[in-house]
Amino acid sequence: MELFAKTEGQRLSLFHLACLFFHGDRENLTVKREDGEGEIRVALTLGERTAQGTAPVNEKLHLEPARAESAAVGLAFARAAEDLSSYQPPYGTLIGVRPVKVPLFYLERGIEKTELASLLEKEYRVSKEKAALLLSLAEEELRAKKSLSPEDAMLYLSIPFCPSRCSYCSFISSSAPEHLSLLDGYVTALAEEIRLTAEAMAEDGRRLRCIYMGGGTPGVLSPVQMERTLSAVKEAFDLSSLAEFCVEIGRPDTVTEEKLALLRKMGVDRISINPQTVHNATLERIGRRHTAEDFYRAMALAKKHAFPVINCDLIAALPGEDGNDLLRSVDEVLALQPENLTIHALSLKKSAEDRATPAVSAALRQAVEEGHGRCINAGLFPYYLYRQKNTASDLENTGFALRGKESLYNLAMMEDLSDIYACGAGGIGKAVSRKGGKIRRYAQYKYPYEYLADPDRGRELLAKRKREAAEEGDA
Numbered sequence: 001m002e003l004f005a006k007t008e009g010q011r012l013s014l015f016h017l018a019c020l021f022f023h024g025d026r027e028n029l030t031v032k033r034e035d036g037e038g039e040i041r042v043a044l045t046l047g048e049r050t051a052q053g054t055a056p057v058n059e060k061l062h063l064e065p066a067r068a069e070s071a072a073v074g075l076a077f078a079r080a081a082e083d084l085s086s087y088q089p090p091y092g093t094l095i096g097v098r099p100v101k102v103p104l105f106y107l108e109r110g111i112e113k114t115e116l117a118s119l120l121e122k123e124y125r126v127s128k129e130k131a132a133l134l135l136s137l138a139e140e141e142l143r144a145k146k147s148l149s150p151e152d153a154m155l156y157l158s159i160p161f162c163p164s165r166c167s168y169c170s171f172i173s174s175s176a177p178e179h180l181s182l183l184d185g186y187v188t189a190l191a192e193e194i195r196l197t198a199e200a201m202a203e204d205g206r207r208l209r210c211i212y213m214g215g216g217t218p219g220v221l222s223p224v225q226m227e228r229t230l231s232a233v234k235e236a237f238d239l240s241s242l243a244e245f246c247v248e249i250g251r252p253d254t255v256t257e258e259k260l261a262l263l264r265k266m267g268v269d270r271i272s273i274n275p276q277t278v279h280n281a282t283l284e285r286i287g288r289r290h291t292a293e294d295f296y297r298a299m300a301l302a303k304k305h306a307f308p309v310i311n312c313d314l315i316a317a318l319p320g321e322d323g324n325d326l327l328r329s330v331d332e333v334l335a336l337q338p339e340n341l342t343i344h345a346l347s348l349k350k351s352a353e354d355r356a357t358p359a360v361s362a363a364l365r366q367a368v369e370e371g372h373g374r375c376i377n378a379g380l381f382p383y384y385l386y387r388q389k390n391t392a393s394d395l396e397n398t399g400f401a402l403r404g405k406e407s408l409y410n411l412a413m414m415e416d417l418s419d420i421y422a423c424g425a426g427g428i429g430k431a432v433s434r435k436g437g438k439i440r441r442y443a444q445y446k447y448p449y450e451y452l453a454d455p456d457r458g459r460e461l462l463a464k465r466k467r468e469a470a471e472e473g474d475a
């Protein structure tokens with residue numbers, strides 16, 4: 001692909017648009033951006049064919065200049081691409097990982113819903129169905145945002161360990177036996193960081209609303225280690241304002257009766273048990289060393305312990321699976337009546353052979369849409385959505401929930417609605433500036449061995465957070 005534009009930033013945005021609209025054809029594509037008086041012009045050449053698109057830098061969009069320009073580039077590109085590409089991306093020119101941000105921006109500025117749907121379709125080339133979906137998700141987020149006050153904060157606890165390592169794993173997780181032997185010391189260090197974090201939050205007058213323990217596979221903790229971790233939380237924090245306490249157990253083969261009873265006793269009201277697929281051949285292929293039967297057994301145990309919310313994760317486009325395989329997994333999981341179901345798209349490695357052909361892409365997208373429809377028929381509604389770079393067939397990740405059982409943590413984390421304090425290796429805390437919404441990030445070490453080697457890092461990050469909040473006038 002050849003890209004002609006004045007700056008590297010301009011070339012990058014054209015590259016993302018070309019990936020969206022042209023998939024496998026993009027190697028033969030030439031893209032030229034030229035700016036006219038108050039308008040953007042994009043010229044595309046694909047083989048012998050050329051097409052041009054123009055769009056005004058539209059002040060009526062209520063956007064600040066940089067965003068208005070980027071919306072105009074998208075529209076000019078889409079107008080040219082519509083003549084050359086047979087593919088129309090469902091989310092149009094919304095290239096970001098959080099497409100809901102755009103309608104949320106307009107909703108917050110009082111733009112009326114019908115006008116907003118038409119704006120998404122016309123200015124951002126979003127399909128009618130996805131425009132309606134994004135609008136409903138934006139309303140959901142607005143509701144969540146209004147339910148949170150500036151003092152509210154979330155706590156993320158990272159357990160970056162796993163009993164084995166799947167071929168597609170993009171998380172920082174340690175599975176080798178020598179790493180698992182670090183777990184006991186890790187829990188001790190984590191408990192200390194939890195204590196420090198609680199102190200810092202209390203000093204800053206923060207109110208803890210949600211706790212989320214994720215991984216890796218937190219289920220890898222023994223009952224004793226789990227109890228030590230959760231006790232550290234209960235001893236350190238005032239939990240009187242807590243709305244959610246979630247433990248993402250992860251792999252079904254780590255679920256035991258003893259751990260579930262303990263989680264309930266400690267006040268955990270949400271768990272996640274993630275089969276990813278119900279096909280044993282796939283599980284073996286991807287090196288995820290559990291079976292569908294492990295998942296059914298874990299679900300039966302979780303139901304017995306009456307967790308108010310159980311989430312299950314599935315992944316579309318796993319190696320060797322087609323749309324029918326995905327739909328069977330969706331049906332099997334829905335039959336168990338989880339309160340939440342999240343359908344992810346497999347994040348691909350960068351190599352070209354991992355990319356689906358357009359035909360496979362279309363079939364897969366259709367199956368994913370069908371899967372979403374089946375979730376809705378089962379009484380769940382979509383409440384959050386995000387995309388990752390390099391997902392199979394440019395699919396999105398969508399979280400479904402029974403009404404009233406949505407995860408506030410997921411919404412807050414995904415859309416930067418609230419500050420997050422993160423403890424443990426791989427954890428990334430966030431502070432959302434109260435003036436202008438700028439995000440400041442506080443990353444712990446990635447690997448447990450680094451985390452254990454420098455126990456002062458947590459304290460330093462908390463001090464840095466405090467200092468920067470004062471500098472920004474957020475304190």
Ligand code: SF4
Nearest residue numbers: 162164165166169216
């Ligand atoms: S179970 Fe999850 S965290 Fe563990 S290796 Fe597989 S993908 Fe990674």
